[in-house]
Amino acid sequence: MEWAVLGLFIMFVIVTYIVVQGTRAALAWRKAAAEGDVKVIRDIVEDSLGAWRSMKRPKEVSPDVWRGIQGMQIxxxxxxxVRVSCQAEGDYRLVNGRWVETANPLHEAMxxxxxxxxxxxxxxPHHKPGRVQVDVYMTMREPDRVxxxxxxxxxxxxxEDARQVDWEEWTTxxxxxxxxxxxxxxxxxxxxxxxxxAPKSVEAEDAGAPPAPSRR
Incomplete structure (x- = not known):
């Protein structure tokens, strides 16, 4: 009985230590991002984009839109x-032997x-950018052109502008x-x-940035 209690106590200490360390790392990242540490901010964005690429598509998001989200690049x-680029191609389907546009690339881009x-x-997580820029690209195909x-x-x-947007009710x-x-x-x-x-040159980044907090 005593060994079981001791084992549970040790497990509790280990879990508590992991949680505390994770919290400290998250606070360090949040503080560094708030102070404008570009390397930390870039790591936060890259980590989030990577997580979204592996995340299952939400039911309310169409496959074409989610494909664009998962293709975002810094x-x-x-x-x-925070500025990213992504892709939108529209959609075409064969109807009665003819290709018909079912989704305009610009509508998909919006x-x-x-x-x-x-x-x-x-x-x-850990960072609230003051501005976000999204550039949407498509593949342009024209005769006699590359x-x-x-x-x-x-x-x-x-x-500030985003606060004026009704994200739930307005159309894209x-x-x-x-x-x-x-x-x-x-x-x-x-x-x-x-x-x-064109993007500005990459800012000098602090090599002593805190380690990335683990995702739980």
Missing amino acids: VEVDAEL AVTAKALDMLLYEL TERVCILSTTASR AQIVEALGGRYRMDDLGQPLPIEVE
Whole structure:
């Protein structure tokens, strides 16, 4: 009986130690991110993107939108800004022997943008970025031209502007419009390429950043 009690006590001490260490690491990351440590912020974002890539798609999110979320890549990170890029291709189906567009790439880009902004603004652990920029790309295929990847929608949202958005009730197009999303369309409603600014050079990063807190 005494050995069983001792074993339980030792197990309790070990678990408590692990929890305390994890909490201390999380607090260290939160403090470093709040102080503008770019390396820590980048690690937080990369860790979150990696977790979302392996996460099961939420039922309320369409497969096309979730594919865009899982394809997000970091473009630029600084003390205030998190900038990512992702992909939207639309959807075509064969109907009565003809290919019919069932999802416009720009509409899909808006849906991906709205979801990405929501997640990056409110679901990053240990860091609340002041601004988030989402650049959505598609593959442009034209006769006699090399296939290229072009940006069709770029949206930058500050935390203050995001507070004015009704994320539950507004359509994705309304969200993008309210946040000043930039895009162009031709006469048929198809997206056209837009110019986006090149990312700044990577900031110097602190080699002494605290270790990543474990996910529980």
